[in-house]
Amino acid sequence: MQKAKVPSPEAVEEFKTIYYQEFGIRLNNAEAIEKASRLLNFFKTIYRPPKN
Numbered sequence: 510m511q512k513a514k515v516p517s518p519e520a521v522e523e524f525k526t527i528y529y530q531e532f533g534i535r536l537n538n539a540e541a542i543e544k545a546s547r548l549l550n551f552f553k554t555i556y557r558p559p560k561n
Contacts, residue, residue, distance in 0.1 A: 516545045 516524065524545040525536050536544065 514549075515542060516549070521545060 521538060521541045525538075525541045528541065528544070529535050
């Protein structure tokens with residue numbers, strides 16, 4: 510399994526905002542990067558492009 514790249518600073522800030530809106534928990538940058546990276550890895554694992 511290939512690891513996802515680290516999210517951009519803008520993506521991390523957006524993730525932190527969404528996470529707070531959904532769960533009421535403020536994340537620091539390290540926590541947000543870890544959670545966002547795990548989420549990206551999860552989607553990369555389960556997503557399979559349609560075969561032609």
